[in-house]
Amino acid sequence: xxTLVEEALAESLRDGQGEAVRLYxxxxxxxxxxxxxxxxxxxxGREADxxxxxxxxxxxxFADRPLANAAERVRRLERFPELQPNEEGITDVADxxxxxxxxxxxxxxxxxxxxxxxxxxxxGHAALTAMGMLxxxxxxxxxxxxxxxxxxxxxxxxxxxxxDASVTAGRERLRAVVGRLPx
Numbered sequence: 001x002x003t004l005v006e007e008a009l010a011e012s013l014r015d016g017q018g019e020a021v022r023l024y025x026x027x028x029x030x031x032x033x034x035x036x037x038x039x040x041x042x043x044x045g046r047e048a049d050x051x052x053x054x055x056x057x058x059x060x061x062f063a064d065r066p067l068a069n070a071a072e073r074v075r076r077l078e079r080f081p082e083l084q085p086n087e088e089g090i091t092d093v094a095d096x097x098x099x100x101x102x103x104x105x106x107x108x109x110x111x112x113x114x115x116x117x118x119x120x121x122x123x124g125h126a127a128l129t130a131m132g133m134l135x136x137x138x139x140x141x142x143x144x145x146x147x148x149x150x151x152x153x154x155x156x157x158x159x160x161x162x163x164d165a166s167v168t169a170g171r172e173r174l175r176a177v178v179g180r181l182p183x
Contacts, residue, residue: 004128005121006148012155018115019063023162024154025108025123026060030166031150032127033057034174036082036101039094052076056105060112061163070113077106097177100130124151131173138176146172 013021036053040046056073067073077083082095082102090096107123110116128151131143150165 004132005124005151009124009151009155010117010121013117013120016117016155018066020155021115021117021120022060022063022066022112023159024151025111025120026057026063027150027154027162027166028123028127029057029060029105029108030163031147031170031173032101032104032130034170035097035130035177036105038174039098039101039177049080053102053105056109060108061159063112063159066113066115067109070109074106074109074113077102077109093177093180093182096133097130097173100126104130127151134173134176137180141176143173143176 013024016024033053037050040050052073056077059067080102082099083106090099104123104126107119107126111119111123128144128147131147135141135144146169150162150169153165154162156162
């Protein structure tokens with residue numbers, strides 16, 4: 001499969017220790033989380049899904065150790081409507097970005113639990129794909145380039161600065177998507 005994650009970055013993930021992989025996926029999930037939370041907040045019956053999403057992203061930042069219940073979280077996440085097959089496909093703006101956020105979290109949880117670099121690359125690929133699509137639909141946006149920069153920064157090991165940058169980027173992404181929603 002062709003992936004948008006730069007080969008040098010993918011190679012660093014393959015050569016890295018479990019903690020480096022876990023920090024990388026935590027940051028990717030953090031940047032995508034506002035898309036899911038912001039687009040699904042207030043939807044009836046989704047409270048437990050929102051709780052799982054928020055708790056999982058928070059817990060991913062404990063990069064010094066794998067999540068003990070990552071596999072169970074993945075099983076619960078895979079039951080989300082966003083990750084269910086749909087013959088009609090996804091055509092709605094909100095559904096598209098909520099899907100990519102859920103997919104990113106799925107791979108982040110898999111990578112965090114196992115330290116598997118292929119899952120980490122898939123996590124980064126989901127984020128890059130979403131930002132590339134958003135760039136195509138928002139005039140003057142450079143969200144893909146920002147995601148590439150932040151993914152490279154993810155391997156620096158400075159969790160505090162990475163968290164701040166990821167939170168800020170996630171908010172900017174949500175604003176861009178909300179700006180595309182029908183009024």
